[in-house]
Amino acid sequence: MTVRVLLVDDHKMFLQALCNLLQYETDLEVVGQTGDGLQVLKLAQATAPDLVCMDINLPGLGGGAATRDLLMHFPNMKVVALSAFFQKRHVQDMLDAGATGYVTKTEASDELLHAIRKVSQGQIYLSPEVAQFFPGERRLKERPPEDPPEPIGPREDQVLKLVAEGLTSAQIGAQMHIAASTVEVHRRNIMRKLKLHSVAELTRYVLSRESLKR
Numbered sequence: 001m002t003v004r005v006l007l008v009d010d011h012k013m014f015l016q017a018l019c020n021l022l023q024y025e026t027d028l029e030v031v032g033q034t035g036d037g038l039q040v041l042k043l044a045q046a047t048a049p050d051l052v053c054m055d056i057n058l059p060g061l062g063g064g065a066a067t068r069d070l071l072m073h074f075p076n077m078k079v080v081a082l083s084a085f086f087q088k089r090h091v092q093d094m095l096d097a098g099a100t101g102y103v104t105k106t107e108a109s110d111e112l113l114h115a116i117r118k119v120s121q122g123q124i125y126l127s128p129e130v131a132q133f134f135p136g137e138r139r140l141k142e143r144p145p146e147d148p149p150e151p152i153g154p155r156e157d158q159v160l161k162l163v164a165e166g167l168t169s170a171q172i173g174a175q176m177h178i179a180a181s182t183v184e185v186h187r188r189n190i191m192r193k194l195k196l197h198s199v200a201e202l203t204r205y206v207l208s209r210e211s212l213k214r
Contacts, residue, residue: 003027044073071098
């Protein structure tokens with residue numbers, strides 16, 4: 001079975017090197033590539049990859065937010081984080097976002113191939129440079145799957161769009177004919193459901209979703 005891979009990295013030379021690395025592997029196929037975090041979801045819909053190699057630092061939408069957005073729409077898709085960073089907090093952020101593999105760029109070559117194959121089989125793979133921070137890494141494989149995200153209701157969706165337009169709670173309340181305190185409740189519920197933590201992240205989420213529709 002061939003694993004269909006989408007490559008996401010904003011360094012063109014590195015992206016080309018990844019393509020060259022994977023093209024000689026008969027069980028792997030590169031189906032798309034981009035350097036823009038806002039294009040990940042749209043490209044995934046168009047190319048239907050089994051797995052995404054995701055850089056952390058991306059223009060438009062960071063790797064963590066792009067991963068959350070991707071897995072919200074395609075929960076069975078796999079993500080391998082690929083980054084120059086190997087500090088524990090960066091690794092943990094990507095694991096929390098839903099990635100099940102993490103490879104540093106200094107180890108990319110064979111380690112990335114191992115990661116892609118392991119993750120595509122449903123396992124967790126951390127390259128040696130980062131595995132030292134997670135001595136209990138095997139326990140991660142036994143974690144029960146997270147509950148699917150709660151759906152956003154029509155009212156919440158309306159609030160979400162207005163927040164992304166930069167309106168305050170008072171302005172949104174006036175436009176929707178509801179109290180500002182009710183808008184605040186909707187905002188908190190939206191952020192909890194989407195696992196986002198700021199208005200900036202909400203805005204990027206909306207931009208990513210709208211780019212998918214175009």
